[in-house]
Amino acid sequence: MAYFEVVKREIERIFARPLGWVVSLVIPLSMCLLMCFIFGKGSPVDLPIAVYNADHSELSRLFVRNLNTLQSCKVKYQVTSFKEGQDLLTEGKIYGFIAIPKDFQRDIYRLKQPELMYYYNNQRILIGGIITKDVSSMLQSMVVGLDAKIRNKKGMPMEAAIAQANPIAIVDHVNSNPYFNYLYFLALIAFGHILQINMVMISVYAIGTEFKYGTTKEWLQIADNSMWTAIWGKWTPYMAIFAVVFAILAVVYFGLYGVPFGGNAMLAVLATIAFMISCFAIGIIFMSINGNFRYCLSNSAFYVAMGFAFAGITFPTMSMPLFAKIYGALLPLSYWIQVMLDQTFRNFPIVYDLKHFVGMIVLAVLGFAALIRLKKLALDEKRWYQS
């Protein structure tokens, strides 16, 4: 059968030139695993901060002790001057710096509302945000505790005292990613981004090298002049390699790192297949620009390189300007990642995810439509050996 002949020929081509399997197996797998190592801890702990305690009272010491019980940060430096703390911040040795003023405790009892100063490096939003959230909720509970203690001393039962000190309590029903684990979230999008780049580029490469080395006619002949057979035969070995990569990543992500999966596994697999096909199909669109391998490869690289930012995960789509929304809609990654997040963390009913499949299918159909032009180019010997 012609299809199997094309598959066989493609496998031989892969063995003849290492770039094919380096880009479909070695690079994506090593990059994805490296991302896992980087985010392996899930959420940062013991981020260094400094305290300048000018008060030295019972209360300020309690405060420093409480700071050290926080998960996210650790008082690494107890500085003796304001300047010292600021220098540490500038040098990047600490992320936050808290200054407790002189007479802090005394002023509180005199109801003078002293100021507790907290400086933090907000250029690093993520780090600043994590520490600030922890420190302020610790302070909040200290205040409530203080308040409740005063009421309790005045003869109010402790339970009522706490209730009155903090009338509205928030019960947080976090139904997705309850562990605030950045690995769960960022590794998934990183996998998608890395594989999207490699799948689009490998498709361009597999087709483009036929033009580069002037073998398009031979390729079509083996496929009985059917572009459809030719393209699927060509893709099959690479898709098999990517399937292995996806499988290994699934084992690492759900198995080794223990990310909980709550949704429909079948749907996630189907979405991954649709993602793969639409990425490969986009390769056809790029190669059918003019059949010049280098030119088309550079263009495809442009298209996928910024996927991470435009897929709307690190920064939500709804807050993006229109141009970014349109670009995002043209990336298969935007749809795949939605299905994966919905099924992995949010336990979404399947119905709500079907619309994302439409996006990937539309992109794939556009790619297959470009086969008509690709065939014309493939039969045109002038398109060969272009540089």
Next chain:
Amino acid sequence: MKKFWDIIKEEFKTFLNDQGMLLVMVIGVVVYSLFYAVPYANEVVKEVPFGIVDFDKTTVSREFIRNLDSTDYVKIVEKVPSLDEAQKKFYEGKISGFAIIPKDFQKDIYRGKQVDLSLYVDSAYMIIYKAIYTGVMQTALETGARIEIGRLVKMGIPKQTAIALKQPFQFVQVPLYNPAGGYETYVYPVILIVILHQTLIVALGMLQGTRNEKKIRFCKNDKDIPFVLLARATFYVLLYILYGAFIFLICPALCRYPMCYNVLPLFVLYGLMLYSAVFFAQVISYGFRTRESSLMILVVTSLVFIFLPGLIWPKEAIPAAVNAGALFIPATAAIDGITKVNVQGATFFQVGFDFIWLLLLNVIYFVAAIFVTKKLHKEYER
């Protein structure tokens, strides 16, 4: 010296005649550095669509909803009658979260009984979660405090004292370097350096990949390699210094990210990074057997290079071995120092380590590049 200048001019011609290099080193730099900012142009996530299920429908609950809606963080777009209904709107993507105000909300608060406000948020998106949580938390605290102060005043305590009782001290938060907490300001300084580094090594990898493919020698005599390498490197460094001048000196005025204009230490670090990147590119080009190899292999590394320097994700949470490895990639080694100088206003002495390390990287990669080039020459002759 004249010869040195001639090589630079020659390299300029090579560069102008190479469409692929022009695409990466000119169009690539411009397009990426402008377009990467586009998704983040609105900087902060504001007015997140939010739903409310109000089972109480009293003055206090309505006041709470009004106050919540008036914060910058959330915008109440749906008031729904039931939990199921809210869940449905959430699935449809119309809201990113919702809160449930229980029955007897007002009555319980006045009776001095703690009420539970249920909050359902999609935390798969951290940024959205943070916005909603901050908005709801702030509103709950403020509403609670106002009721509490009112009660104390009724008991005959002066208002000022009541406020001080509720809030014994002021917690003054001073966000430095990025006061508005903008996302662009957060990621851009890192991304810009990675873009410059990646376009540089991809284009040079293409150039050497072509030489490898066609077996064209780097230069005639092996003993000239160090001299020619240094001269050619100088051309690319000068080109990228031009980009640097635009990005570090002009862009901050046009865009919004903060830069300290600490010009001398900034450009010393940047220049050292560029030289080491050129030598680094020559070293890794050993593996690029065709012109397209560098593009296919390197494009995907950019993402890792963005996270490796430990600015977006803290170094403290990255395994030590990975941090050590990151020091050997020019961009990830230099970003830390450059940001300290440029964003945090560090002086030259405060980045002493970064400076010495980059010098060392230059020596390592310069020597390695000479070695690799000689080895390639031998392979061409085979």
